[in-house]
Amino acid sequence: MNERNERIFGVACTFRRASDVYRAAERVRDAGWTRWDVHTPYPVHGLDQAMGLPRSPVPRLTLLGGVTGFITGCLLTWYMNSYDYPLIVGGKPFWSVIFPFPVLYECTILFAAFGTFFGQFIFNRLPRHHHPLFDLPQFARVSDDTFMVVLEARDPQFRLDDARGFLQSLGGQEITVIRD
Amino acid sequence: MAHAPDSSSDRPAVLDRVRPAELPRAPLVLNDRGFHWITDKVCGIVEEPTPRWWKVTFLVALFVASFTGVGLAYLVSTGTGTWGLRAPVGWGWAIVNFVFWVGIGHAGTLISAILCLLRQKWRTSINRAAEAMTIFAVMCAGIFPLFHVGRVWFAWWLFPLPNQNAIWPQFRSPLEWDVFAVSTYFTVSTLFWYMGMIPDLGAIRDRARTWWRKAFYSLLAMGWRGGNRQWSNFEMAYLLLAGLSTPLVLSVHTIVSFDFAVSNVPGWHTTIFPPYFVAGAIFSGFAMVLTLMLPLRAIYRLHDVINQYHIDNMCKIILATGTMVGYAYATEFFIAAYSGNPYEKFAFINRAFGQYWWAYWIMVSCNVITPQLFWFRKVRENHSLVWIICLFVNVGMWFERFVITITSLANDYLPSSWGYYSPTIVDIFTFFGTFGFFSVLFLLFVRFLPLLPMAEVKMVTPQADPHAH
Numbered sequence: 280m281n282e283r284n285e286r287i288f289g290v291a292c293t294f295r296r297a298s299d300v301y302r303a304a305e306r307v308r309d310a311g312w313t314r315w316d317v318h319t320p321y322p323v324h325g326l327d328q329a330m331g332l333p334r335s336p337v338p339r340l341t342l343l344g345g346v347t348g349f350i351t352g353c354l355l356t357w358y359m360n361s362y363d364y365p366l367i368v369g370g371k372p373f374w375s376v377i378f379p380f381p382v383l384y385e386c387t388i389l390f391a392a393f394g395t396f397f398g399q400f401i402f403n404r405l406p407r408h409h410h411p412l413f414d415l416p417q418f419a420r421v422s423d424d425t426f427m428v429v430l431e432a433r434d435p436q437f438r439l440d441d442a443r444g445f446l447q448s449l450g451g452q453e454i455t456v457i458r459d
Numbered sequence: 460m461a462h463a464p465d466s467s468s469d470r471p472a473v474l475d476r477v478r479p480a481e482l483p484r485a486p487l488v489l490n491d492r493g494f495h496w497i498t499d500k501v502c503g504i505v506e507e508p509t510p511r512w513w514k515v516t517f518l519v520a521l522f523v524a525s526f527t528g529v530g531l532a533y534l535v536s537t538g539t540g541t542w543g544l545r546a547p548v549g550w551g552w553a554i555v556n557f558v559f560w561v562g563i564g565h566a567g568t569l570i571s572a573i574l575c576l577l578r579q580k581w582r583t584s585i586n587r588a589a590e591a592m593t594i595f596a597v598m599c600a601g602i603f604p605l606f607h608v609g610r611v612w613f614a615w616w617l618f619p620l621p622n623q624n625a626i627w628p629q630f631r632s633p634l635e636w637d638v639f640a641v642s643t644y645f646t647v648s649t650l651f652w653y654m655g656m657i658p659d660l661g662a663i664r665d666r667a668r669t670w671w672r673k674a675f676y677s678l679l680a681m682g683w684r685g686g687n688r689q690w691s692n693f694e695m696a697y698l699l700l701a702g703l704s705t706p707l708v709l710s711v712h713t714i715v716s717f718d719f720a721v722s723n724v725p726g727w728h729t730t731i732f733p734p735y736f737v738a739g740a741i742f743s744g745f746a747m748v749l750t751l752m753l754p755l756r757a758i759y760r761l762h763d764v765i766n767q768y769h770i771d772n773m774c775k776i777i778l779a780t781g782t783m784v785g786y787a788y789a790t791e792f793f794i795a796a797y798s799g800n801p802y803e804k805f806a807f808i809n810r811a812f813g814q815y816w817w818a819y820w821i822m823v824s825c826n827v828i829t830p831q832l833f834w835f836r837k838v839r840e841n842h843s844l845v846w847i848i849c850l851f852v853n854v855g856m857w858f859e860r861f862v863i864t865i866t867s868l869a870n871d872y873l874p875s876s877w878g879y880y881s882p883t884i885v886d887i888f889t890f891f892g893t894f895g896f897f898s899v900l901f902l903l904f905v906r907f908l909p910l911l912p913m914a915e916v917k918m919v920t921p922q923a924d925p926h927a928h
Contacts, residue, residue, distance in 0.1 A: 301925035304687075316686035320494055320662070321914040322694050323925055326687050335695035341703075355619055359627035368631055381636035381714050385643040388707045392647040392700060396654055399696035403689045406681035421685055422662035424494035429686075 288411035288459040289315075289431035290442045291418075292451030297323050300426035303449040304329040307428060310445065314434035318418070318427040337398040344394020345387050352379070352386030411459050429457070485768040487581055487919045492763050494917050501913045502663050504759055509906065512758065517902050523895025530889030531606055539609050541885045548868045548880035553607040555860040556890050558715055558736075560600035561641065562856060565708055565737070566744020567593025568648060571655070572704035575697075581772055583915040584764045587659075588755070589748050590652040591908075595900040596747070597645045599893040604637075633717040640714040647707055651700045657683050658693070659909035712740045719863065726806035726867035729794065735787035739856060742780035742826070745773050746852035751901065753846045755910070764916055767840060774833040774845060777852060781830030784859075788823065802872055810866045814879060818862050825855025 294300040297319075304317050308331040317323075317330060353376070360366050361373035376383070400406070412418045412429070421427050428451065430442045439456070446454050488497070534541050544551045567589040574582040605614050616622055617638045628635045661683035664676035683689065716732035749770070756765045795807040810819050829851045832838045839845060870877045904910075917923055 297923055297925040316688050318685045319687060319690065320498075320685065321658075321917040321923060322690040323687070323923070324918075325925060327691050329925075330687055332688065332691050335692045337692050337695045338699060341699050356630045359619060360630050364625070364627055366629060366631075368629075371631075379630040381633075381710070381717070382630055382639045384710060385636075385639040385707075388703050388710075389643040389646060392650055392703050395696045395699045395703065396650045399654060399692050400681070402692045405683065405689075408677060408682045410682060410684060412684055419665040422658070422665045423498040 286459050287432045288457040289429050290456055291427050291429045292446040292454045293417055294426040294451055301329050303428055312434055314431040316429050318421045320422055336402055340394040340398030341391050345391035348387040348390025349383055352383035356382055411457050415457055489763040489766050497913055497916050501909050501911045502666055504910055520895045520898035524892055524899050526888040527892025527896055530885050533885055543883040543886055547876050547878045550864050552882050552886045553603045555864050557600050557603040558860045559857045560596045562740035562743045563747045564593040564596035565740035566748050568704050568708040569741050572701040575701040580919045581769050583919050584769055587912045591904045593648050595897050599897050633721045636714045640711045644711045658914045662913055709737055712736045724867045724871055725802040738780050738783040742784055743856035745777050746849040749773055749849045753842055771839050774839045778830050778833040785827035809870050815866045818858050822855050822858040822862050825851045
């Protein structure tokens with residue numbers, strides 16, 4: 280039994296309607312599962328709360344990117360127009376925050392966007408081209424019109440038969456074991 | 460949600476007799492189409508055998524694009540003099556075309572970012588194509604300043620990179636600000652476009668039958684699995700990119716207008732330029748979105764997802780921004796008269812009645828008068844007419860940039876240095892070719908990438924709401 284368990288990624292169960300999967304998610308959350316996910320063709324409104332997910336950490340990297348961008352812009356313009364090759368323009372100060380402000384502004388946005396974009400990939404653990412879910416024939420329909428709850432074997436309370444029974448009680452349609 | 464209390468004692472007695480009318484909301488997807496229909500429709504465009512119209516249009520577009528190639532090759536091998544640039548007009552069509560194409564791009568970002576922040580759900584059907592338009596328009600725009608520098612092989616001096624002269628860019632120049640603004644705009648728009656496309660690329664991957672198709676879309680989809688833990692980060696990142704693109708798009712055309720406004724040429728040195736340029740950019744961009752989407756809607760029978768409500772909204776935005784642009788033209792005249800500055804006064808009288816009067820009146824009739832037809836529902840429902848009006852707007856906005864750039868340079872302070880600028884055949888070929896270049900890119904996008912954001916369109920259907928039943 281233990282040997283078989285190691286080769287199992289989890290158990291999947293499909294749903295046809297957003298309202299069904301929403302209620303199912305609430306029950307999985309209340310049953311105390313931690314390693315599980317709900318796969319949907321589009322972001323279902325309110326599903327984060329139904330799953331009890333914390334707020335996404337992406338904004339931290341956006342802020343980090345923005346601050347880095349502003350400082351980079353300041354250093355860039357200061358080094359080039361004031362330190363390495365001071366430019367005398369109309370007796371103005373060599374560097375101030377005013378004249379290169381458009382450059383600082385654009386650098387801030389550029390780096391914040393990089394932080395957001397790569398943050399999404401980092402926190403989603405992407406790219407990852409191989410995943411046990413891709414071997415499941417039903418999974419191909421998730422990006423179309425099917426919803427799927429997946430309970431993973433990594434969860435401490437995972438027992439294959441219990442998980443299967445639990446998914447059955449949620450009213451799912453097809454219940455499949457995902458091999459790792 | 461503020462619900463009326465259920466116990467009958469708290470309930471106003473009138474509610475037992477009457478049913479409160481529900482606010483009618485225009486459906487965004489007509490005929491009650493389901494999720495599978497949307498997937499089939501959008502993936503079908505990519506999966507069907509290449510249609511004949513596509514092949515023909517693509518070849519024509521390639522031919523037109525070759526005009527830019529030939530024009531630029533001739534320019535580089537001969538010199539920028541072939542562009543008809545000479546004193547006093549040193550900016551000519553190059554800058555006119557640059558501002559025109561950058562402006563076109565702005566509607567894409569407006570639709571994808573600003574309407575996203577304002578929770579305008581109708582944006583979902585058109586945002587992908589509009590973002591693609593943005594990126595390709597900025598590419599077309601980039602060609603002109605790049606070759607306008609004269610020795611294009613030194614164009615990298617614009618970037619803060621060490622060069623053999625040991626000098627750096629001068630950050631007090633609006634032209635240098637422009638380098639940062641436009642390159643940031645291009646990069647962020649591309650990131651936003653690509654990130655939004657990942658779930659849809661995943662959907663095409665999941666339906667792929669042939670191995671090369673599977674490999675191509677798998678690579679692009681980055682292994683997207685559509686788990687809600689992924690969606691949660693994705694949605695947050697999408698919202699943040701929308702929030703970053705909004706100040707970005709406003710800053711880009713502001714900085715483009717600084718190219719003019721920071722100089723002290725009469726007719727350019729005005730504080731109205733940034734808002735006026737941004738309104739004009741959105742105006743021309745929406746016209747371009749409609750110019751592109753109306754034929755695509757007819758070819759791919761997308762009437763259920765891009766319906767009259769979407770077209771109405773876009774027409775109304777064109778009407779609003781066109782009226783703003785008209786107001787800006789009037790304000791410019793008033794301020795010129797009120798300023799008491801004879802050069803400024805002359806610049807505006809010269810625009811309307813001087814040697815380029817025809818350009819000015821083409822601009823006014825296309826930008827101020829034609830969009831007023833959109834007040835009438837009959838006009839908005841006649842799609843061929845909408846398409847033609849949008850072409851007029853595109854023409855008018857090109858002429859706006861022509862009027863601003865050329866009239867102010869051709870007749871500035873000293874009458875002895877006045878001149879008359881006309882483009883050469885090389886100018887005309889190069890600009891004409893950019894429409895082909897744009898079309899080549901847009902046709903490739905239509906053929907190989909998801910034209911509509913499937914996930915987002917599914918999200919606005921009634922059955923997407925988990926509390927619907």
